Amino acid sequence: MTAPLIEYARRGRRMDAFPVFDLHAHVGEFLGMPVQPFAGHIAEMDRLGIRWTAVSSAFAIAGQLEAGNRAVREIVRAHPDRVFGYAVVSANYPELMETELETCFTEPGVRGIKVYQTGVPYDDLRFAPAWEFARERQAVVLAHTWGGNLSGLDRVALEHPQTPFLAAHAGSDFAYEPYLEAARRAPNLYLDLTYSREHTGMIEHLVRQVGADRIVWGTDYPLFSMAHQLSKVLFARITDDEKMNILSANAIRLFRLSP
Amino acid sequence: MKILDAYCGLGPWQPRDKLLPYRNEDILALMDHFGIAKALVHANMSVGMASALEGNRMVGASAKDEHRFIPAAILNLYPDGGADDFIDSMRRDGAKAAWIFVRRNGGVPGLWNCLLGGYLEALSAHRVPVFLHADDLDAGTLDGVCASFPTLNVILAGAGYKSDSWVYALLRKHANLRVCLGHFFNSPRSPAGFVRRFGAERLVFGSGLPRFSPGGLIGMVMYADIEDEAKSAILAGNLERLLAEATP
Numbered sequence: 001m002t003a004p005l006i007e008y009a010r011r012g013r014r015m016d017a018f019p020v021f022d023l024h025a026h027v028g029e030f031l032g033m034p035v036q037p038f039a040g041h042i043a044e045m046d047r048l049g050i051r052w053t054a055v056s057s058a059f060a061i062a063g064q065l066e067a068g069n070r071a072v073r074e075i076v077r078a079h080p081d082r083v084f085g086y087a088v089v090s091a092n093y094p095e096l097m098e099t100e101l102e103t104c105f106t107e108p109g110v111r112g113i114k115v116y117q118t119g120v121p122y123d124d125l126r127f128a129p130a131w132e133f134a135r136e137r138q139a140v141v142l143a144h145t146w147g148g149n150l151s152g153l154d155r156v157a158l159e160h161p162q163t164p165f166l167a168a169h170a171g172s173d174f175a176y177e178p179y180l181e182a183a184r185r186a187p188n189l190y191l192d193l194t195y196s197r198e199h200t201g202m203i204e205h206l207v208r209q210v211g212a213d214r215i216v217w218g219t220d221y222p223l224f225s226m227a228h229q230l231s232k233v234l235f236a237r238i239t240d241d242e243k244m245n246i247l248s249a250n251a252i253r254l255f256r257l258s259p
Numbered sequence: 260m261k262i263l264d265a266y267c268g269l270g271p272w273q274p275r276d277k278l279l280p281y282r283n284e285d286i287l288a289l290m291d292h293f294g295i296a297k298a299l300v301h302a303n304m305s306v307g308m309a310s311a312l313e314g315n316r317m318v319g320a321s322a323k324d325e326h327r328f329i330p331a332a333i334l335n336l337y338p339d340g341g342a343d344d345f346i347d348s349m350r351r352d353g354a355k356a357a358w359i360f361v362r363r364n365g366g367v368p369g370l371w372n373c374l375l376g377g378y379l380e381a382l383s384a385h386r387v388p389v390f391l392h393a394d395d396l397d398a399g400t401l402d403g404v405c406a407s408f409p410t411l412n413v414i415l416a417g418a419g420y421k422s423d424s425w426v427y428a429l430l431r432k433h434a435n436l437r438v439c440l441g442h443f444f445n446s447p448r449s450p451a452g453f454v455r456r457f458g459a460e461r462l463v464f465g466s467g468l469p470r471f472s473p474g475g476l477i478g479m480v481m482y483a484d485i486e487d488e489a490k491s492a493i494l495a496g497n498l499e500r501l502l503a504e505a506t507p
Contacts, residue, residue, distance in 0.1 A: 009474065009477065009478035009481065009482075010294060010477070010478075010481065011481060012478070012480075012481030012482040012483070012490075031421055032424075033423075033446075044447070047482075047484070048482060174276055196419065196420050196443045196445060197442055197443045197471060198442070198443075198471055198472045198474065198475045198476075199276075199278070199279075199470065199471060199472065200278065200279055200280065200289070200468065200469050200470065200471060200472040201278035201279065201280075201472070202278060202472075205278055221447060222447045223420060223446075223447070224420055224445050224446065224447065225420075225445045225446065225447050225449060225479050226447070227478055227479045227481075227482035227483070228445040228475040228476065228478065228479040229475065230478065230482075231474050231475045231477065231478020231479060231481075231482065232472065232474045232475035232478070234474070234478060235292075235293065235472070235473075235474025235475070235477070235478065236474065237292065
């Protein structure tokens with residue numbers, strides 16, 4: 001690295017120190033916000049120096065599983081060197097779960113499963129086919145969590161030790177202890193920093209407690225500013241090696257890429 | 260680039276998480292890390308539970324010892340004097356701006372006119388910028404305040420990434436309204452989209468320290484696809500201008 005990473009954020013300099021991987025982003029409309037062509041997403045990644053992204057469909061999260069996942073497959077196919085996909089499944093639509101997973105994973109760029117808190121705990125039996133599929137395909141599981149409520153993700157992670165489970169929005173509402181407890185118990189549970197706010201000292205505390213190799217990073221784009229999410233890690237009072245693990249190395253390992 | 264933080268609390272408060280700093284020296288060390296030259300400071304304890312007057316005095320005393328702190332006074336909505344007393348206390352404490360946490364300081368947003376009318380009139384006359392927090396009012400209250408006091412410099416803090424629809428509508432309607440970046444006004448179109456619509460002069464950098472860390476917001480401005488002049492205005496110039504006008 002040629003300059004301390006904090007200097008990139010201080011100067012608004014494009015990241016070129018290592019390939020940055022945003023493993024929590026979306027395609028499609030959220031909250032009525034206008035949808036932009038995906039080219040705009042790529043353009044923003046280019047502007048900031050983000051090499052890869054992994055996306056799930058907002059439409060699928062809202063319940064339109066087939067159409068949303070289809071859109072993700074098309075985007076992944078169109079950008080094979082930049083974009084990875086998550087197949088969204090829901091325990092409220094168990095009849096679609098295995099078909100959607102099989103269909104989505106025919107696309108080589110689909111490497112993860114995205115699940116959301118929709119009233120069914122993650123350790124409910126209705127999710128079992130998804131966890132079995134993740135184990136067989138060595139897929140990453142990105143699970144929405146909020147405010148210290150992991151909805152059983154910690155128990156699922158313990159039951160499926162070969163599968164990496166990413167707890168999204170770790171530390172949201174400043175409820176960081178449940179995430180730390182879960183990560184200490186399950187070595188395959190990772191803490192995803194994607195979060196609209198930035199509590200003072202929290203990134204530093206998470207790194208101290210579980211190590212930077214257990215923390216991953218995403219933007220939630222197009223909900224939040226990519227630059228905001230990137231800068232909070234670049235400004236964190238941790239070492240540059242730890243920042244590199246969070247912004248790049250961990251995701252590269254989890255998505256089985258060559259750096 | 261010079262950075263002036265519009266939204267920074269000092270001192271202890273309840274409830275506080277163990278990770279959060281509260282001593283002046285710890286806040287100054289964070290300001291150094293993030294490259295923040297000066298901060299407009301208010302008393303953490305007075306955002307809700309404790310007397311605003313005591314908190315304002317404490318902040319005024321801190322600023323006498325530390326030139327990087329610029330005091331802001333919190334208006335207590337329990338009756339402890341009228342508008343003239345509040346302006347006098349601002350003068351005594353060296354305060355250059357006012358915060359009104361309507362709900363948390365004991366008020367009812369729907370009654371803003373009878374609760375705050377006299378104060379807002381005085382603050383407008385003295386060109387004192389007034390910070391209002393989105394958690395403490397609704398859009399209708401903000402609309403009413405801006406419309407009733409068109410020369411009052413109103414700065415909305417605490418707007419979030421989902422707030423663009425109603426915040427933009429009020430910005431179009433009221434030239435005296437500005438927005439503080441304040442800890443999560445971080446939608447993908449901010450700040451470049453904001454500047455394109457309303458100009459850089461209506462956006463003010465504020466971090467939300469000590470609860471919230473400034474890094475993401477500073478980087479968001481520095482990475483924004485806007486002119487350096489606009490970045491400089493957002494990070495410092497706009498607030499400096501507002502404070503220079505204030506004559507409490």
